[in-house]
Amino acid sequence: xxxxxxxxxxxxxxEVRGRSGPVLVLASYWSWIPGVYEELLEDLSADHRxxxxxxxxxxxxxxxxxxxxxxxxxxxxxxxxxxxxxxxxIGTADGTNRAVRVAASRKDLVAAVVALGTxxxxxxxxxxxxxxxxxxxxxxxxxxxxxxxxxxALRALLSATNAQMSESELRERVAFQVSYxxxxxxxxxVRAWAEDDPTAAAQETGERLWILSAPDVAGPWLPPPNERxxxxxxxxxxxxxxxxxxxxxxxxxxxxxxxxxRRITDRLRLESSA
Numbered sequence: 001x002x003x004x005x006x007x008x009x010x011x012x013x014x015e016v017r018g019r020s021g022p023v024l025v026l027a028s029y030w031s032w033i034p035g036v037y038e039e040l041l042e043d044l045s046a047d048h049r050x051x052x053x054x055x056x057x058x059x060x061x062x063x064x065x066x067x068x069x070x071x072x073x074x075x076x077x078x079x080x081x082x083x084x085x086x087x088x089x090i091g092t093a094d095g096t097n098r099a100v101r102v103a104a105s106r107k108d109l110v111a112a113v114v115a116l117g118t119x120x121x122x123x124x125x126x127x128x129x130x131x132x133x134x135x136x137x138x139x140x141x142x143x144x145x146x147x148x149x150x151x152x153a154l155r156a157l158l159s160a161t162n163a164q165m166s167e168s169e170l171r172e173r174v175a176f177q178v179s180y181x182x183x184x185x186x187x188x189x190v191r192a193w194a195e196d197d198p199t200a201a202a203q204e205t206g207e208r209l210w211i212l213s214a215p216d217v218a219g220p221w222l223p224p225p226n227e228r229x230x231x232x233x234x235x236x237x238x239x240x241x242x243x244x245x246x247x248x249x250x251x252x253x254x255x256x257x258x259x260x261x262r263r264i265t266d267r268l269r270l271e272s273s274a
Contacts, residue, residue, distance in 0.1 A: 004053075004082055012075055013060035014053035014082075017045035022111075022265040023087040025051045027076055029095035030189035031154070033173075033180045034059065040254035044261060051083045057185035067188035069196055073098045080109040088265055092116040092250075094193035097201075104204035111268050112208045114261055116250050117217045119209070119232050119239060122197035126231075129223035139194050146190060150183040160219045164252055202236050209239040212260050214248040 004012040024044055026037065034052075041050050054061040056075060065071070076098050080087055088111055091099040096115045103110035126134035133139065145153040154174050158165065165173065202209060211232060215225045222228060225243070232241055242260055250257040 004078055006056075006075065006078060010056050010062040010064060010075075012053055012056060012062075012079065014051055014079055016083075017041060017050040017052075018048050021048040022269065023051065023083050023085075024048045024261070024265075025076075025080055025083055025087045025089050026053075027089050027091035027095035027099040028053060028055045028058075029091065029093040030055075030186055030193065031093070031157070031177065031181070032095070033177055035176075037250055037254070040250045040257050043254055043258040047262075048265065049083075051079065051087070053079045055181075055185070055189075058181040063182070065185065065188065067185045067192070069094075069097065069101075069192045072189070072192075073101045077102045077106055077109065080106070085109045086111045088112045088114060088261070088268070090114045090116065090261070091120075094189055094196070096120040097193060097196050097198040100198050100201040100205045100209065103208060104201040110205075110208065112210060112264060113205055114264060115209065115211045116213075116257070118213060118222055118228055119211050119236055120198040120202050121231060121235060122199055123194060124197070125199070125235065126223055126227075129227050131223035131227075132221045134223070143187065143190055143194070146183065146187045150186070151178060154178070161221065162251070164247075199235055202239070206236075206238040207240065209236060210264055211239055211241045212244070212250075212257065213241070214244045214246060216246045217249065 002014055004014060006012060041052065044050055055072065057063055057065055057067055080102065085108055087109065089099040089103065091113060097120045099113045100120050103113050123133055142153060151174055154177050155170060158170055158173055232239060244256060248256055
């Protein structure tokens, strides 16, 4: 498998599926592991070139930091550069933050950002809402739990945001997660994400930002749909929003997600040829 060597000597492992078509790059996030989006990526690789990379400190990439937002954005930018640019970047959680930051600074590399779940905003924008993400106490307690009981914290998060998982699936996912991503990079990235404000970058990305969501995305962590819609309209009015039914998502309904992403890449191809 190909490796990308960074200036500090870190080796970033990445994989490419599909031989032709628009370039799609998955902006890996703090809790991503291979297999999470397997059906979605396999579907898209039929008519896209799909690039997936392992964040530094995880998987087959070098197990060394730093694990901060600036370094991770630089790594993503290097992956996009190697992929040939003009890519559609798919992101979720802190991966979306990195995607819009690179999209804002390197427009030549990013044709569009597809945010799975919700738009990339600062936690401060959710203040006063019902979502757990708005509470410094809750977020701080979760980070503390990650540090003290990494397995327990992962299990609590996965069970809250993946109601479709059986008990055996939860156990297997947690075990794989721990082996793929040690506690240190996970905690550091969650801290960086909690402190980050990507709003200006999201606004600069403008109409290149696409948000694919559902009413129950992220369980109790995010505020109700009406509050999320209000924030998107107020903070990123040029972004495109597509909301599916409850239970929809890239894991539960990869076929719907793939169809939505194809509509985006088809539209971009038409616009570029016009």
